[in-house]
Amino acid sequence: MSGYVARVRHDDPPDGTAEFDLLVRSAAKRWAEVDPLLPAPSPPKLSSYPLLTVSDEGGLPVATGTMRYSWYQPGEVGRTWGVPDQHWLTPLVGGPDPEGALDSLLTSWRDQLEELPSGTGAESSALLTWPARDVCGVRPLQRHGLQPFTVFAARRRRRGVPPSLPPRDVTIRLADTSDLAAVVGLLMEEHRYEENFGGVFVQPETAEQTRRVVGRALSRPPSWIWLAERRGRPVGLVWVSPPERARWVGPLVQSSPAAYIGYGIVAEEERGRGIGTALVSQAHHAMDAHNVSVCLLNYAMMNPVSGPFWSRMGYRPLWVTWEIRPALALR
Structure with missing residues (x-):
């Protein structure tokens, strides 16, 4: 100009x-x-x-x-x-x-x-x-x-849909070290899905790198990883970093303390049955008890599932990466 x-x-x-x-x-x-x-x-x-x-x-x-x-x-x-x-x-x-x-x-x-x-x-x-x-x-x-x-989205405390219970035959619990394979499997499914939007490129080393990161998270009780199971079969998870593990997001938002959701996953064949809403409800309840003021997360702009879902959960765009x-x- x-x-x-x-x-x-x-x-x-x-x-x-x-x-x-x-x-x-x-x-x-x-x-x-x-x-x-x-x-x-x-x-x-x-x-x-x-x-x-x-x-x-x-x-x-x-x-x-x-x-x-x-x-x-x-x-x-x-x-x-x-x-x-x-x-x-x-x-x-x-x-x-x-x-x-x-x-x-x-x-x-x-x-x-x-x-x-x-x-x-x-x-x-x-x-x-x-x-x-x-x-x-x-x-x-x-x-x-x-x-x-x-999109880097934010949710203030108590925003979004009311708390929700999982379907009758689905249980939600905190993951522990015995769930390493189940958590890694769900994350790799998510990585492969995200490849469709050009932001993830699964490499030969990705599975082992993911295993190491998950292993460290599960070794720190509580893990802040909630696992949904249908009759013992893992069908979804939500992985939260509480404020003491998410200090890097603090400078990105005015409110504090801030938490971060790294993953929210429901297996493709299980979507639309209320499992994701129930998982996030569990996570939000824990964050409320932890006095979290705001929670943040990322999703791909072109992902047809993430934007509508997280909007219903009370999240709205704060930053956009171009x-x-x-x-x-x-x-």
């Missing part, structure tokens, strides 16, 4: 974060108005990542974006959860024209990606996360070819 100047910083600015104060206050005001669950934005920090800045004609910053690159080699856990080369932008946009400022920031990001010597081939992506209710960002994100990919593949398809 005309009138904006972009540049990249690799060192801390002489004035520290003072020059970004107006930008942070402007973004904070807009976030508070559109969504009370959004946290207060933080001033940009360089640390080990370059900072892309966009300034107005007076030299005042109106947008920043921290650029981060993640590369997952074969065999690494992260290779299951996306393409190998991932280019992330963490944007902070303010000023009187946030749409124009974001548009300029994205154009400059595209220019930076073009200059990279590698990591932007067929198995690459450009990604950023934007507040779901901050609709001023939608049009520039679309203009640059990005598409909404995953993505384009390959990275240089960014316009």
